[in-house]
Amino acid sequence: MDSQTKAVESTKKYLTTAVSIVGSAMVARTIVNQYLPNELRTIIFSAFHHRFGWFSTEHTIVIKETENLTSNELYDASSTYLQTRISSNIRRLRASKNKEMKSIILSLDDGEELVDDFQGINYKWQLKITKENHGRNLGRKNDENPSWDFSSTRWFTVTFHKKYKDVTLDSYLPHILEKAKEIKVADRRLKLYMNEYGSWSPIDLQHPATFETLAMEADLKKTVLEDLTRFIQRKEYYKKIGKAWKRGYLLFGPPGTGKSTLIGAMANYLKFDIYDLNLREVRTNSELNRLLVRMKNKSLLVIEDIDCSIDFKNRNKNKKNETNKSRNDEISLSGLLNFIDGLWSTSGEERIILFTTNYKEKLDPALLRPGRMDMHINMGYCGPNSFRILVYNYHAIDEHPMFEEIEGLLKEVEATPAEVAEQLMRSDIVDVALEGLIQLLQGKRNKGQGNKGNGEDDKDEKLVLVEKEEERLESSAGGSLS
Numbered sequence: 001m002d003s004q005t006k007a008v009e010s011t012k013k014y015l016t017t018a019v020s021i022v023g024s025a026m027v028a029r030t031i032v033n034q035y036l037p038n039e040l041r042t043i044i045f046s047a048f049h050h051r052f053g054w055f056s057t058e059h060t061i062v063i064k065e066t067e068n069l070t071s072n073e074l075y076d077a078s079s080t081y082l083q084t085r086i087s088s089n090i091r092r093l094r095a096s097k098n099k100e101m102k103s104i105i106l107s108l109d110d111g112e113e114l115v116d117d118f119q120g121i122n123y124k125w126q127l128k129i130t131k132e133n134h135g136r137n138l139g140r141k142n143d144e145n146p147s148w149d150f151s152s153t154r155w156f157t158v159t160f161h162k163k164y165k166d167v168t169l170d171s172y173l174p175h176i177l178e179k180a181k182e183i184k185v186a187d188r189r190l191k192l193y194m195n196e197y198g199s200w201s202p203i204d205l206q207h208p209a210t211f212e213t214l215a216m217e218a219d220l221k222k223t224v225l226e227d228l229t230r231f232i233q234r235k236e237y238y239k240k241i242g243k244a245w246k247r248g249y250l251l252f253g254p255p256g257t258g259k260s261t262l263i264g265a266m267a268n269y270l271k272f273d274i275y276d277l278n279l280r281e282v283r284t285n286s287e288l289n290r291l292l293v294r295m296k297n298k299s300l301l302v303i304e305d306i307d308c309s310i311d312f313k314n315r316n317k318n319k320k321n322e323t324n325k326s327r328n329d330e331i332s333l334s335g336l337l338n339f340i341d342g343l344w345s346t347s348g349e350e351r352i353i354l355f356t357t358n359y360k361e362k363l364d365p366a367l368l369r370p371g372r373m374d375m376h377i378n379m380g381y382c383g384p385n386s387f388r389i390l391v392y393n394y395h396a397i398d399e400h401p402m403f404e405e406i407e408g409l410l411k412e413v414e415a416t417p418a419e420v421a422e423q424l425m426r427s428d429i430v431d432v433a434l435e436g437l438i439q440l441l442q443g444k445r446n447k448g449q450g451n452k453g454n455g456e457d458d459k460d461e462k463l464v465l466v467e468k469e470e471e472r473l474e475s476s477a478g479g480s481l482s
């Protein structure tokens with residue numbers, strides 16, 4: 001059971017206890033204080049408001065802010081959730097910046113009421129703030145303007161018809177926890193970690209790429225997106241087959257075909273941090289292991305230019321002259337992949353590993369074996385489809401008399417999306433930018449860079465799914481769970 005489910009379960013358990021207690025008592029607050037353990041009293045300050053007498057049709061739950069992280073979960077979640085429910089008929093709102101200073105957020109002001117509808121049930125929310133003066137004067141500037149030691153206590157009350165008690169405990173509160181989690185994930189600022197001197201240094205990741213702006217053949221893009229979506233929904237499947245919840249993608253293609261752009265789009269789509277592992281900076285397997293152990297969940301591990309990162313051929317030759325000890329501690333591809341398998345199979349969280357290369361043919365065959373990388377994606381030259389996406393990105397147009405000529409040329413010559421993008425950016429005047437592109441493509445054709453080998457038309461070459469092993473595991477585990 002994860003921590004959230006536990007919180008819901010314990011919330012439910014104690015609220016249920018409190019409900020039955022209140023059935024035979026007039027003042028819930030006293031009873032709750034008397035019966036509930038301390039930490040739960042902090043989650044639910046008093047399960048029911050004193051308006052619950054014998055004849056009341058309403059129940060009120062009080063959710064109090066505390067300093068205890070676990071008990072604060074419901075308060076925090078309620079606060080996050082209610083921000084999405086603020087409507088124009090609320091008179092007094094508080095505006096503040098969220099913790100990461102990303103955006104202005106609006107929340108209820110003291111005493112202000114908000115009505116939320118869930119499955120046709122009306123829930124009346126109210127925020128209460130009390131200030132407590134601890135009676136001490138904290139170093140005043142002058143006697144007329146003392147600075148008193150105040151602290152404030154905040155809590156939400158949520159009131160609903162008592163016949164919905166079970167729905168509230170079983171569905172509404174868990175719904176709030178779940179929604180708040182989704183909002184936080186969507187609002188998270190992504191990080192890019194890079195390794196230096198054996199540890200990770202993070203910076204904010206501000207990669208603008210998205211799947212919408214990624215120039216890629218439409219079917220291939222759809223397949224990649226569906227694969228990612230399926231993967232992140234398959235926690236139970238991976239648990240059942242006893243495999244690490246991980247997916248490996250090998251991106252290959254000439255420089256400037258969008259391998260890094262695709263990685264940025266994946267990170268933004270999944271809201272995953274990127275760990276950009278530079279293997280040249282890593283001296284031993286133990287150092288590599290330490291780095292991998294320190295990676296957080298929900299992340300993309302990227303190893304770029306895998307063909308140049310480690311010189312496998314030379315390494316194998318050198319092995320003859322080395323002692324057993326140094327051999328055991330040197331970095332190897334199989335060391336990396338085996339360790340990842342072992343490490344990630346115990347963490348139970350989803351991770352993605354991405355290798356990029358400009359030269360697939362130079363790679364160690366171990367890497368290309370089924371079960372190592374699940375999908376091989378050929379990031380090819382720019383074709384008509386990718387051109388349309390790029391021209392829309394830079395000039396927001398989907399038709400132009402020059403398109404026909406450009407598309408004809410793109411079928412003949414090899415131009416990377418990076419080259420096409422660069423031309424399109426050269427001028428804000430569409431005609432000038434497109435004319436420049438035509439000249440570039442004609443120049444390539446005249447220099448004999450025609451006979452395009454792996455353009456968008458070669459769909460079969462674009463994507464190699466290495467699914468056989470997975471299918472076998474799936475059938476032995478009793479079928480797909482997705």
Ligand SMILES: Nc1ncnc2c1ncn2[C@@H]1O[C@H](COP(=O)(O)OP(=O)(O)OP(=O)(O)O)[C@@H](O)[C@H]1O
Pocket residue numbers: 213214215216253254255256257258259260261262358379417418419421
């Ligand atoms: N498929 C694409 N979609 C959108 N923009 C692209 C694409 N490919 C390249 N670009 C543009 O070209 C620039 C360089 O591309 P990118 O770095 O993603 O290529 P790459 O294949 O990773 O190159 P390298 O192998 O040299 O690392 C990007 O910043 C982007 O502006």
